[in-house]
Amino acid sequence: MFVLSIQSLRGQIVDVVLSRDIFFQGKLIDSGKDIIVLSDGQRYIYIPLTHLHRIKRSTLILNNEGTSSQTSPTVAVDESISYRTTLANAKGRFSEIYVTGQIPLHGYIFNVRSDYFAFYSPVYKTMLVSLQHLKWLIPYYNLKNSPYTLPDKKLPVIPYNQPLLPSLEEQLKKWEGELVVFDLGEDPMKIGLLKSVRNPMVEIVVANGETVYVKLSHIKSAHLP
Structure with missing residues (x-):
């Protein structure tokens, strides 16, 4: 019922509050059983519902009305969006994620397991991130340069050559x-x-x-x- 209620806001500018009083405003592009997608005019922001505290129609209007010039990252029209399909679609794409602390992380997802995913950060190298603690994911679709302008050898295709266990x-x-x-x-x-x-x-x-x-x-x- 909660998911159906959120779907009634699709296409509208909404205010979203997450845990730790994190605030987003944007157009609600899509929603699924465990995730929503916002556009703030520049980025697509994927937010797992686990961390959503409040969502409502905004009383403010974005100057760009929440539209984005980026290529739409959503899954195919006949495929229901979900947290796991979002992670799978983001694999190998430079992205911003937020888990904890004062700043988000930048890097790319390279493996998704049962309750965590493996994330390669040029700063922190290989990281294990709990699925239940990811607050948001922002894939970058139109990067003009390589991340941090690093050479390819600094962004390995296979950053961790040992098999990752299921849990x-x-x-x-x-x-x-x-x-x-x-x-x-x-x-x-x-x-x-x-x-x-x-x-x-x-x-x-x-x-x-x-x-x-x-x-x-x-x-x-x-x-x-």
């Missing part, structure tokens, strides 16, 4: 014994030696030698420094 828990277990960074390292208690992964908890040893247990379901991203 985040399994993949993190493979990293046991490695130094890991959770959630971009904003919290020093989430940077350390990964000792063990036993759902629901992950055990790490931080810089001062303390053992810290982090709840697996609260891990938003992980990468090896």
